[in-house]
Amino acid sequence: MENKLNDAGKVFDAEVLRRLYSFVKPHVKIFYLIVFLTFASAVLAAVRPFLIQYTVDNEILQNDWNGLNRMFVILTVLLVLNAIVQYLHTYFAGWLGQHVVRDIRIKLYRHILDLRLKFFDHTPIGTLVTRNVSDVETLSDVFSEGMAAMIGDILQLVFIVGFMFYIDWELTLVSLSTFPLMVISTYIFKEKVKDSFQEVRTAVARLNSFVQEHITGMSIVQIFNNEKREMEKFEAINKEHTRANIRSVLYYSIYYPVAEIIAAAGLGILVWYGAYGVIDNDMSLGTLMAFILYIQMFFRPIRMIADRFNTLQLGVVSTERLMRLLDSREMIADKGTHAPAHIKGDISFQKVWFAYNNEEWVLRDLSFEVKAGETVAFVGATGAGKTSVINLLNRFYEINKGKIVIDGHDLKEFDLSVLRHHIGVVLQDVFLFSGTIADNISLGNKNITEEQMWQAADLVGARKFIERLPGGLHYQVMERGATLSVGQRQLISFVRAMVYNPEIIILDEATSSVDSETEELIQYAIDQLMHGRTSIVIAHRLSTIQKADKIIVLNKGEIKEMGNHEQLLRHNGYYAQLYQMQYKNMINL
Known part of the structure; x- marks a missing residue:
């Protein structure tokens, strides 16, 4: 695919341009206006030298002052009209670009929200950020500086050459004698700059990745006194970024002087040949002046086309990347229509098999039932499949075989948003x-009032610490809650769960990250939260699940033991051994 993306002909990939045009359709009137303005600008620019030729030959050289004044007014009107057209073209091309970018970014983000968690397991977050920000922003340049401007330059060249051949075809061929050199130099420049752009983009990606990763892991860098070595790595990556940019600057610094020399040579040949024609009366002075203006107008867009071509090419590459992401069908099929206002909370796993990758089974033939209002706890070693159970219950992932049933309905029958x-x-x-803390509790749900948040905070025991914060519920939480302790963040998550008042509550290691004092503080709140609700608890601390109606011991995705706390202790199996081990550790502490 990458080789295809680097192919110059890819700029004119009809399928890519068709997909891109689909985002233009809602603004098709503006698009057609831009096309008209592009055509009008090209015509107005090309007609001026022709009128100047007429003015020189028929008004100035004939001493026709009235005609000269008339042509002066016409040329002035054309200049003003051309300025207005260019203003409108620039504005509406930018307007269209920004609105297309807005629409694509919204559609892309909505698509990302619908993707299942499995997609994020194998897709770097940085890649998705780049797609939603940098690649989408590139499309803005396609409309404002790439496609529209390039079409305008080409149209202007066509009209200029047309007028030149109409006026004097021999002088046209002389004027364009250096054109092949300009084409060759522009092509070489385009290829070199394209390669340098790729190097710059690669260097930027490495630089961004390094900075993001190491700022996130700054505590590890400082704990192990690794600042000097990490700085050396950063300097090496930064130097490569600098070298890549300097290479692109070098190509520009060579090309533009060469292009100026070629354009000046073409102009010199034109003046030399045309002067002989004027002296010999084989050519009018107005024709020579018109051609001097035309040749200057001709070479100017030629010099810009290479840049515009690269802008367009980068835009098409970005479009392909975006379309590949939008075409991704890695999402949970939300075809269910069952949308009850309330559920009882009966849960049944029936011979469930599940694997994250191929058939590396995480859950094997898993079957169990939870009656409405019951509390079921899962215990087992890391990797036993405990978290996978709750991922499947929320339909974050799809099961491979078997069935999950809530209140007698297959999980797939539920409307996904209603289920969650x-x-x-x-x-x-x-x-x-x-x-704010309020934003993190309500998650933007305007139906949740501050009074409800405080009630939930009272239940959890979070009111005191929230009230001590500047602004209370309106305290600004920093990124990932860095200014709050682990226990405080956990308490906020309990408030968030309580305020939504779900019929099924899942606690995934909900107290394993807090200290004993905080655990005692929220244990009563947990009991209240689980009261009257179907509850699934995953915990390493067995002291938190002794009151569970049922405890399921998992090992490598299979149920090894099942029963309540006393039954499992009497069984003297894995659970009893684990409990005795933790009990001894608590005594030693």
């Missing part, structure tokens, strides 16, 4: 967004 509305989840690794 009835299930509340409190994770071990609490994620807080930049914004």
Whole structure:
């Protein structure tokens, strides 16, 4: 694919341009206006030298002052009209570019929201950020500086050459004698700059990746006193970025002087040949002046076409990347129509098999039932499949075989948003967004009032610490809640779960990251949260699940033991061994 992307002919890939045009369709009137303005600008620019030729030959040399004044007015009107057309063209091309960028970015982000978690497991976050920001922004340049401007330059060249051949075909051929040299130098420049752009983009990607990764892991860098070595790595990457940019600057610094020399040579040949024609009365002075203006107008867009071509090419490459992401069908099929206002909370896993990759089974023939209002706890070693159970219950992933049933309905029968509305989840690794505490509790749901938030905070025992923060619920949480302790972040996640009042509550290691004092603080709140609700608890601390109606012991995705706390202790199996081990550790502490 990359080789195809580097192919110059890819700029004219009909399928890519058709997909891009589909985003222009909602603004098709503006698009056609831009096409008209592009055509009008090319005509107005090309007609001026022709009128100047007429003015010199028929008004100035004939001493016709009235005619000269008339032509002066006409030329002035044309200049003003051309300026207005160029203003409108520039504005509407930019307007169209920004609106297309807005529409694509919205569609892209909406698509990303619908992708299942499996997609994010194998797609770097940086790649998605680049697609949604940099690649989409490139398309703006395609409309404002690439496609429209390039079409305008080509049309202007066509009209200029047409007028030149109409006036004097022999002088046209003489004037364009250096044109092949300009074409060759422009092509070489285009190829070199294209390669340098690729190097710059690669260097930028490496630089961004390094900075993002190492700022995120700055604590590790400083803990292990690795600042000097990381600085040396950064300097090496930064030098490569600088070298890549300097190479592109070098090509520009060579090309533009060469292009000026070629254009000046063409102009010199034109003046030399045309002067002989004027002296010998084989050519009018107006014709020579018109051609001097035409040849200057001709070479100017030629010099710009290479840049515009590269802009257009980068835009097409970005479009292909965006379309590949938009064409991704890695999303949960939301075809269910069952949308109950309330559910009881009966859950049944029936011979469920699940694998994240191919048939590397994480869950194997898993079957169990949870009655409405019951509390079921899962225990087991890391990788036993505990978290996979809750991922499947929320339909973050699709099962490979078997069936999951809630209240007698297959999970796939539920409307996805309704299903997740009835299930509340409190994770071990609490994620807080930049914004206020209230924003993080309500997640933008305007139906949730501050009074409801305070009620939930009272239940969890979070009111005191929230009130101590500047602004209370309106305290600004920094990125990932960096200014809050682990326990405080966990308490906020409990408030968030409570305020949505789900019928099924899932606690995934919800107390494993907090200290004993904070755990005691929220344990009562957990009991209240689970009261009357179907509850699924995953915990390393067995002390938090002793009251569970059922405890399921998982090992390599299979159920090894099942029963309540007393039954499993009497069984004297894996659970009993794990409990005795933790009990001894607590005594030693």
